[in-house]
Amino acid sequence: MDKELNPAFDLLTLTADIVSAHVANNSVTIADLPSLIAGVYGALAGLKAPRSAEEAAPQPAVSIRRSIRPDTIVCLEDGQQMKMLKRHLMTHHQMTPGDYRAKWNLPADYPMVAPNYAERRRALALKIGLGRKSAKSAPTPAIAPAKKPKTLRKKLSMFAPSE
Template structure:
């Protein structure tokens, strides 16, 4: 779902709550109700219109609970992921830096689940990746000598 659709839904929800609260405390004629709804909707819609200001919303989960050993929870929608970077780019068009800035996260906030990163690191070390003349290179040299 796009951000503008999500904002429209949030605005409609707010309009419903505001109008309900107003009508419950104030006498409103049935023929005036559509005007009240339009007025509230126009007011809320005006906040995000020209300047592009988006209503702030809380993260899907508390930041402290967003990083677990096996997954990272996306603060945008609450989805549990092993790798967050690609998901953020595809779903929200956000870079890791923009995501961290949006949610006031530290620069070292992980984009990969810790256990997943450790498994990938161990696999890379066993494969000899990242070393010139490493295990993988020695194996290919031994095969070519035979």
């Protein structure tokens, strides 16, 4: 039997090395030794086991398509309905919108606010004048350089006392 191709042999060797190093530096009773060996072997075997597909791809609380509703947006993490998602993500899940989109494989333009709420805020902003250019910020038309103003010449005869 080839030692390099047998994974069970590798696990046993690693287990023996780890347990012997632990026992050399710590006092372990003989009764605890089998449980220590089994624990180390189980931990090493668990590292080698492939992860299941369920762990790799988490399931959302609702489908992505149904998460956007006219008046609410649904959090894929916990299924809560709300108008604005960004603050909820940070306070309850410690995620930024970018992290959230990456975890659930969402497009970059996936909304973090309910559509009707965004429209109401947009209308309110336009109503109070946001989004319009003010008269001060409008560019002034190019004016030709002004000519030098003519100086008034004093006519001596006008100011001279009449005789």
